[in-house]
Amino acid sequence: MGSGRWSTDVYTAAENFRAATGRSAFAYSDSGARTVHPSLDPRGVTVRESRDSAEHPASTPIAVLFDVTGSMGGVPRVLQTKLPQLLGLLLRKGYCTDPQILFGAVGDATCDRVPLQIGQFESDNRMDDDLANIVLEGGGGGQKTESYELAMYFLARHTDTDAKRHGRKGYVFLIGDELPYRSVKAREVRDVIGDRISEDIRTETLVAELTRNYHVYYLLPAGTAYAGDRTVLKRWRDLLGENVLELDDLDAVCETIALTIGLNEDTTDLDAGLADLADLGSSAVRTVGKALTPYSRAVRRRGRPVRAALPRSRGGSGSVRL
Amino acid sequence: MTDFEDAVHLIFAAETITDADYRRLRRIVHPDAAPLGSEGIATSAFTRLTELWESRIGPYTVLGDPITGDLADLFRVRSAKGTALLKVARDPADNDLLETEAAVLRRRKQKPAFFPRLFDTLVMDDDGDRRAANVLEHCAGFVSLAEVERAYPDGLDPRDAAWMWRRLLVALGAAHRAGVVHGAVLPEHVLIHPAEHGLVIVDWCYAVIGRGPIPALVARYRDAYPPEVPAKEPATPATDLYLASGLMLRLMGPRVHPALRRFADGCRLARPRMRPQDAWRLLAELDDLLHRLYGPRRFREFSVPA
Numbered sequence: 001m002g003s004g005r006w007s008t009d010v011y012t013a014a015e016n017f018r019a020a021t022g023r024s025a026f027a028y029s030d031s032g033a034r035t036v037h038p039s040l041d042p043r044g045v046t047v048r049e050s051r052d053s054a055e056h057p058a059s060t061p062i063a064v065l066f067d068v069t070g071s072m073g074g075v076p077r078v079l080q081t082k083l084p085q086l087l088g089l090l091l092r093k094g095y096c097t098d099p100q101i102l103f104g105a106v107g108d109a110t111c112d113r114v115p116l117q118i119g120q121f122e123s124d125n126r127m128d129d130d131l132a133n134i135v136l137e138g139g140g141g142g143q144k145t146e147s148y149e150l151a152m153y154f155l156a157r158h159t160d161t162d163a164k165r166h167g168r169k170g171y172v173f174l175i176g177d178e179l180p181y182r183s184v185k186a187r188e189v190r191d192v193i194g195d196r197i198s199e200d201i202r203t204e205t206l207v208a209e210l211t212r213n214y215h216v217y218y219l220l221p222a223g224t225a226y227a228g229d230r231t232v233l234k235r236w237r238d239l240l241g242e243n244v245l246e247l248d249d250l251d252a253v254c255e256t257i258a259l260t261i262g263l264n265e266d267t268t269d270l271d272a273g274l275a276d277l278a279d280l281g282s283s284a285v286r287t288v289g290k291a292l293t294p295y296s297r298a299v300r301r302r303g304r305p306v307r308a309a310l311p312r313s314r315g316g317s318g319s320v321r322l
Numbered sequence: 323m324t325d326f327e328d329a330v331h332l333i334f335a336a337e338t339i340t341d342a343d344y345r346r347l348r349r350i351v352h353p354d355a356a357p358l359g360s361e362g363i364a365t366s367a368f369t370r371l372t373e374l375w376e377s378r379i380g381p382y383t384v385l386g387d388p389i390t391g392d393l394a395d396l397f398r399v400r401s402a403k404g405t406a407l408l409k410v411a412r413d414p415a416d417n418d419l420l421e422t423e424a425a426v427l428r429r430r431k432q433k434p435a436f437f438p439r440l441f442d443t444l445v446m447d448d449d450g451d452r453r454a455a456n457v458l459e460h461c462a463g464f465v466s467l468a469e470v471e472r473a474y475p476d477g478l479d480p481r482d483a484a485w486m487w488r489r490l491l492v493a494l495g496a497a498h499r500a501g502v503v504h505g506a507v508l509p510e511h512v513l514i515h516p517a518e519h520g521l522v523i524v525d526w527c528y529a530v531i532g533r534g535p536i537p538a539l540v541a542r543y544r545d546a547y548p549p550e551v552p553a554k555e556p557a558t559p560a561t562d563l564y565l566a567s568g569l570m571l572r573l574m575g576p577r578v579h580p581a582l583r584r585f586a587d588g589c590r591l592a593r594p595r596m597r598p599q600d601a602w603r604l605l606a607e608l609d610d611l612l613h614r615l616y617g618p619r620r621f622r623e624f625s626v627p628a
Binding site: 058164165166167168202204205208211212213306307308310311312313316317318319320321322 | 379380384387388390391392393395397410411412413414415416417418419444445446447448450451452453454527528532533534535536537538539540541542544551552554
């Protein structure tokens with residue numbers, strides 16, 4: 001996956017077509033579908049791949065998964081209209097090299113019909129098709145917990161990226177308002193994904209596994225049932241540290257994601273990034289600035305990529321991975 | 323001396339260079355600007371200055387060739403704050419292990435005894451390949467137990483091994499209390515200060531924070547690991563105690579006292595649950611045993627012949 005070129009024209013044309021025909025952007029869901037679209041079904045998937053190619057020699061895999069359960073209110077629909085802008089924004093601003101974006105959705109494996117939907121890493125209009133095919137659950141268990149850990153399990157064990165081979169991490173953005181379960185259940189993994197694992201895996205262990213290859217973020221938007229909820233924020237901060245961002249204005253979701261990537265890739269700093277946004281005529285400058293100020297400090301503390309051609313002694317790793 | 327002579331002298335004496343000095347000296351010794359008849363010396367000074375500049379990585383200047391570790395190359399570096407060790411993953415696939423080390427040492431920041439200090443973390447970008455690097459305290463005057471082993475091929479006197487064992491247990495106890503299992507208590511990873519009987523545990527790349535399996539093992543020492551490590555079962559303090567006891571047996575070799583051998587064997591049972599779980603309690607047991615074998619503790623001079 002991940003070949004092809006983003007064509008704004010074709011995207012705009014598709015958008016216009018939808019508007020003209022009165023079709024909802026969530027056409028699949030709104031046509032009454034209550035099962036996962038075949039293109040988004042995680043069951044039996046070996047890997048979702050993000051590959052380098054002549055066209056995209058330094059791919060940056062980016063997975064954006066959002067909670068589609070009832071507690072999110074109208075948020076999933078807004079995300080659906082905003083997220084198609086993400087690729088274009090990243091390309092225009094050059095915040096990362098060769099972005100390849102996977103969209104997906106998270107529900108609740110204990111009670112939902114569609115607990116996990118997961119597209120492919122794409123760099124063209126197909127990512128927009130994936131978005132359109134996402135089923136909106138609207139359910140959820142009402143216990144402040146969704147199956148984010150199942151999504152993390154999939155991303156940790158069923159994605160393969162060329163970026164990894166170059167020591168470059170991809171990005172995972174989870175957008176939601178609830179807690180993950182304490183562990184991923186072997187039974188749910190079997191039912192939803194089809195893997196047979198011998199025992200449940202603690203969510204902490206999954207986060208550790210996933211962060212080997214991805215920078216993992218949690219975005220808690222305003223306008224959701226648990227926006228600003230202390231318990232939710234604390235749990236995610238325990239899991240992801242400073243990579244938990246509160247988002248006041250949903251309209252700014254793409255800008256927040258893009259700038260987070262830019263800060264982390266050291267392709268921009270917060271002031272320059274916010275100035276970029278203002279130049280684009282974005283109304284999100286203030287809310288993005290607020291969401292990202294603590295994070296940009298954390299990035300500065302962590303150190304930035306330094307260009308260096310150090311001699312490397314011969315032989316690879318003397319360690320054996322377990 | 324003229325400015326030019328001054329600059330040449332400075333350049334050949336310097337091991338590192340600051341931004342400001344580089345810019346200033348570059349103007350003075352540029353071959354086009356050199357005093358008549360000094361073009362030769364200007365060219366070599368200019369070359370040397372360029373070398374100094376290119377051996378810099380961020381704020382650090384690399385001094386000399388790397389030391390090869392199991393998964394990383396170690397460079398001695400100098401910055402405005404002094405010398406340190408720059409540890410760079412050889413294979414980008416091991417970046418996560420360097421990140422683990424940084425995370426562990428950041429946790430240990432408040433109590434740096436027994437652990438090297440972490441000064442900085444970097445990501446080296448070499449033409450798109452990114453390798454994680456940690457800037458660590460250079461433990462001057464310390465030697466590794468691998469070197470001790472080489473210096474004492476017939477085994478260490480158990481009374482010398484005793485203080486190393488004791489301090490190793492204290493250090494592991496501190497790590498365990500902080501919720502960290504080292505996961506690779508091996509000869510190269512335990513450094514001692516022979517004269518002062520100091521001990522530092524290095525290479526926290528294989529560590530586990532909280533609960534979970536050890537991510538990788540050092541291939542050369544495959545046989546030294548307890549069964550839960552290759553079985554990918556969660557590591558516990560008992561994992562470190564198994565490795566530490568094995569390391570001590572290895573150091574004493576044939577000179578081990580039978581009672582100490584039995585003691586170590588009791589820490590090396592196959593099932594983690596059947597081993598001791600608490601390094602500090604084990605230390606009390608070891609102290610009892612040492613007292614019975616050798617009487618009250620006395621400081622013994624120790625040195626490692628080069």
